[in-house]
Amino acid sequence: xxxxxxxxxxxxxxxxxxxxxxxxxxxxxxxxxxxxxxxxxxxxxxxxxxxxxxxxxxxxxxxxxxxxxxxxxxxxxxxxxxxxxxxxxxxxxxxxxxxxxxxxxxxxxxxxxxxxxxxxxxxxxxxxxxxxxxxxxxxxxxxxxxxxxxxxxxxxxxxxxxxxxxxxxxxxxxxxxxxxxxxxxxxxxxxx
Amino acid sequence: xxxxxxxxxxxxxxxxxxxxxxxxxxxxxxxxxxxxxxxxxxxxxxxxxxxxxxxxxxxxxxxxxxxxxxxxxxxxxxxxxxxxxxxxxxxxxxxxxxxxxxxxxxxxxxxxxxxxxxxxxxxxxxxxxxxxxxxxxxxxxxxxxxxxxxxxxxxxxxxxxxxxxxxxxxxxxxxxxxxxxxxxxxxxxxxxxxxxxxxxxxxxxxxxxxxxxxxxxxxxxxxxxxxxxxxxxxxxxxxxxxxxxxxxxxxxxxxxxxxxxxxxxxxxxxxxxxxxxxxxxxxxxxxxxxxxxxxxxxxxxxxxxxxxxxxxxxxxxxxxxxxxxxxxxxxxxxxxxxxxxxxxxxxxxxxxxxxxxxxxxxxxxxxxxxxxxxxxxxxxxxxxxxxxxxxxxxxxxxxxxxxxxxxxxxxxxxxxxxxxxxxxxxxxxxxxxxxxxxxxxxxxxxxxxxxxxxxxxxxxxxxxxxxxxxxxxxxxxxxxxxxxxxxxxxxxxxxxxxxxxxxxxxxxxxxxxxxxxxxxxxxxxxxxxxxxxxxxxxxxxxxxxxxxxxxxxxxxxxxxxxxxxxxxxxxxxxxxxxxxxxxxxxxxxxxx
Ligand SMILES: Cc1ncc(C[n+]2csc(CCOP(=O)(O)OP(=O)(O)O)c2C)c(N)n1
Numbered sequence: 001x002x003x004x005x006x007x008x009x010x011x012x013x014x015x016x017x018x019x020x021x022x023x024x025x026x027x028x029x030x031x032x033x034x035x036x037x038x039x040x041x042x043x044x045x046x047x048x049x050x051x052x053x054x055x056x057x058x059x060x061x062x063x064x065x066x067x068x069x070x071x072x073x074x075x076x077x078x079x080x081x082x083x084x085x086x087x088x089x090x091x092x093x094x095x096x097x098x099x100x101x102x103x104x105x106x107x108x109x110x111x112x113x114x115x116x117x118x119x120x121x122x123x124x125x126x127x128x129x130x131x132x133x134x135x136x137x138x139x140x141x142x143x144x145x146x147x148x149x150x151x152x153x154x155x156x157x158x159x160x161x162x163x164x165x166x167x168x169x170x171x172x173x174x175x176x177x178x179x180x181x182x183x184x185x186x187x188x189x190x191x192x
Numbered sequence: 193x194x195x196x197x198x199x200x201x202x203x204x205x206x207x208x209x210x211x212x213x214x215x216x217x218x219x220x221x222x223x224x225x226x227x228x229x230x231x232x233x234x235x236x237x238x239x240x241x242x243x244x245x246x247x248x249x250x251x252x253x254x255x256x257x258x259x260x261x262x263x264x265x266x267x268x269x270x271x272x273x274x275x276x277x278x279x280x281x282x283x284x285x286x287x288x289x290x291x292x293x294x295x296x297x298x299x300x301x302x303x304x305x306x307x308x309x310x311x312x313x314x315x316x317x318x319x320x321x322x323x324x325x326x327x328x329x330x331x332x333x334x335x336x337x338x339x340x341x342x343x344x345x346x347x348x349x350x351x352x353x354x355x356x357x358x359x360x361x362x363x364x365x366x367x368x369x370x371x372x373x374x375x376x377x378x379x380x381x382x383x384x385x386x387x388x389x390x391x392x393x394x395x396x397x398x399x400x401x402x403x404x405x406x407x408x409x410x411x412x413x414x415x416x417x418x419x420x421x422x423x424x425x426x427x428x429x430x431x432x433x434x435x436x437x438x439x440x441x442x443x444x445x446x447x448x449x450x451x452x453x454x455x456x457x458x459x460x461x462x463x464x465x466x467x468x469x470x471x472x473x474x475x476x477x478x479x480x481x482x483x484x485x486x487x488x489x490x491x492x493x494x495x496x497x498x499x500x501x502x503x504x505x506x507x508x509x510x511x512x513x514x515x516x517x518x519x520x521x522x523x524x525x526x527x528x529x530x531x532x533x534x535x536x537x538x539x540x541x542x543x544x545x546x547x548x549x550x551x552x553x554x555x556x557x558x559x560x561x562x563x564x565x566x567x568x569x570x571x572x573x574x575x576x577x578x579x580x581x582x583x584x585x586x587x588x589x590x591x592x593x594x595x596x597x598x599x600x601x602x603x604x605x606x607x608x609x610x611x612x613x614x615x616x617x618x619x620x621x622x623x624x625x626x627x628x629x630x631x632x633x634x635x636x637x638x639x640x641x642x643x644x645x646x647x648x649x650x651x652x653x654x655x656x657x658x659x660x661x662x663x664x665x666x667x668x669x670x671x672x673x674x675x676x677x678x679x680x681x682x683x684x685x686x687x688x689x690x691x692x693x694x695x696x697x698x699x700x701x702x703x704x705x706x707x708x709x710x711x712x713x714x715x716x717x718x719x720x721x722x723x724x725x726x727x728x729x730x731x732x733x734x735x736x737x738x739x740x741x742x743x744x745x746x747x748x749x750x751x752x753x754x755x756x757x758x759x760x761x762x763x764x765x766x767x768x769x770x771x772x773x774x775x776x777x778x779x780x781x782x783x784x
Pocket of ligand 1: 218219220221266268269272303568569570571588614615616617618619642644646647648649650
């Protein structure tokens with residue numbers, strides 16, 4: 001199988017690292033060769049963060065380049081737009097419609113563009129957008145937004161059984177938060 | 193069982209399996225997790241040292257005691273550890289010593305982009321360079337064998353994409369070699385004749401290691417099945433050629449990604465010393481050689497010295513990190529199409545967290561129009577808008593010694609208007625000698641120690657000022673006030689940076705003082721578990737006049753919408769710094 005590329009993008013502190021850990025776990029369980037590349041350090045302080053997940057028969061480069069991603073999972077709208085050039089022509093981008101204003105916008109040195117979802121659609125991307133923060137909050141914690149988004153991502157992997165995702169959550173989430181994360185995952189996947 | 197593992201964790205696993213029993217390190221992205229992961233094995237003693245020089249000396253000391261030891265650092269850390277490195281290379285060991293060093297091409301989290309391979313050449317210390325987690329684990333174990341066989345420290349050289357990528361590894365068992373008894377050996381004293389003999393031994397060792405590099409499978413040739421087809425390129429001298437690529441580390445992965453089976457590859461697992469015959473034979477087996485390496489042309493220059501015509505840095509950049517597209521673009525091959533929106537996408541630079549105790553200090557320093565000699569840590573973010581309150585930084589500790597030089601040159605104009613700012617971990621790392629320069633050579637400099645009780649930037653490690661060791665257990669604690677007094681400071685003042693008026697008063701007073709001063713700004717980092725947070729600020733929209741004074745401090749929890757202030761209650765921890773900015777009483781916190 002040709003190598004597939006998934007990117008997880010967001011704002012430092014949003015829990016993108018856990019999401020990539022889950023995804024890596026699930027894909028490895030399916031017998032793929034997997035590479036996951038993360039960014040630690042400075043940008044985890046509220047900066048723009050990206051994780052690359054690649055899988056297939058044999059994966060070489062740990063990173064994904066412009067025009068190479070089959071799918072992007074974006075935790076925030078502006079980050080979705082920033083990383084859009086990494087999407088393959090016709091690729092899919094799952095967008096959490098949450099808006100987090102970066103410092104240049106807060107200080108009015110820059111403006112947060114409007115209707116990014118519409119513009120990404122107009123540019124030809126397959127956009128699957130929703131308010132995953134709300135789903136997470138309703139499930140019991142805004143922090144579960146990463147798991148809600150994973151739920152949505154799972155919809156695009158029809159061949160991977162639900163138990164494998166559940167197992168990944170169990171292996172990576174502290175027991176006392178398991179229930180709310182299960183709900184967030186479930187409701188994230190159902191969102192339309 | 194196969195497992196996805198972070199490169200750094202795989203190094204830690206390799207250290208574990210190799211029977212390493214002692215690790216002393218100083219944190220630094222992207223190397224930090226090596227030591228943190230190793231500390232999860234009870235069998236390995238792990239510690240944070242005050243700096244990398246100390247860490248390497250301690251690790252070397254442990255090898256004299258007869259156990260396999262290691263230390264880990266980022267590339268700039270190796271500058272600090274360079275002094276012991278060169279002489280340890282001469283002196284030799286009593287048990288294996290592996291030095292892990294992680295470069296940061298692309299400077300994701302670093303102040304420069306230096307190439308650590310130069311140190312291997314300069315100190316004549318062999319260097320292994322894994323290209324993924326599996327190799328990180330295997331090479332680390334291999335490094336101990338080489339270390340003991342050749343009586344030399346061995347480098348494991350990593351980079352951000354190896355350290356911080358997860359790939360599949362298979363784990364093995366731990367085997368611990370018997371502790372080697374210590375024997376006094378008069379040739380270990382590094383002076384005159386002993387050193388001269390040691391240098392001769394090192395040169396012979398390097399020749400032996402080159403022999404090893406010629407045949408050991410750590411350097412291997414991977415023939416492509418489609419080399420006859422050549423590579424896609426618009427560059428005439430690369431067209432219709434059987435191309436051979438000499439490469440190592442992640443560059444190998446990019447070469448495979450872009451050229452796959454269309455090239456032959458010589459993958460070097462050991463980048464110092466480099467083989468000669470192996471390279472010459474490989475070059476002779478292909479039409480044209482490309483050397484693909486990030487940062488400096490080290491393998492390239494070696495090939496050129498051997499008389500081989502190669503394509504390297506004339507096509508591929510010295511600056512920055514490679515990617516598949518960089519390589520495609522450099523050889524003028526097609527890159528994938530992509531989409532860009534017309535809108536300008538505002539940047540998202542990292543910011544100080546809401547409630548960060550560094551924030552208030554920088555606001556005051558900006559207000560006082562001070563020249564601020566900065567240093568390395570979370571507080572370096574005091575340089576970004578809207579605070580813009582840092583003039584420069586260089587390397588750990590330069591805020592103290594650099595300020596001293598500045599003030600000696602500037603005289604009173606400098607002394608009364610400038611400060612150095614340095615974090616607690618950075619201060620212990622390299623600030624103590626700098627403030628000693630100030631007190632000994634008497635410049636009336638003012639240094640502010642930003643004591644947030646943790647090593648924040650690198651992910652919250654303990655340090656000698658926190659009273660806890662790497663594992664979080666009680667440990668010795670440096671008393672900063674007493675230390676500064678002992679170093680000759682009469683003026684040592686502790687302030688709470690959440691109290692802006694007092695902070696301003698003290699800074700003004702110390703700038704005017706006719707002798708050196710230390711200000712210790714003390715408040716724990718809000719990210720440390722157990723730091724008490726107060727309820728979020730409740731903005732009073734009726735009182736808010738929309739003047740945006742509160743926006744001057746660059747707190748990510750504060751925004752102004754439709755002319756009125758808003759507080760993000762998920763971020764705000766009630767530090768009350770903004771309360772003190774508001775003349776209209778619109779930002780009230782809970783009374784405490
Ligand atoms: C020689 C060297 N070693 C390590 C680092 C990595 N590093 C950057 S900032 C930092 C920690 C700073 O901690 P501290 O001074 O306590 O400031 P804080 O981040 O907590 O504000 C470290 C270890 C470096 N830049 N240079």
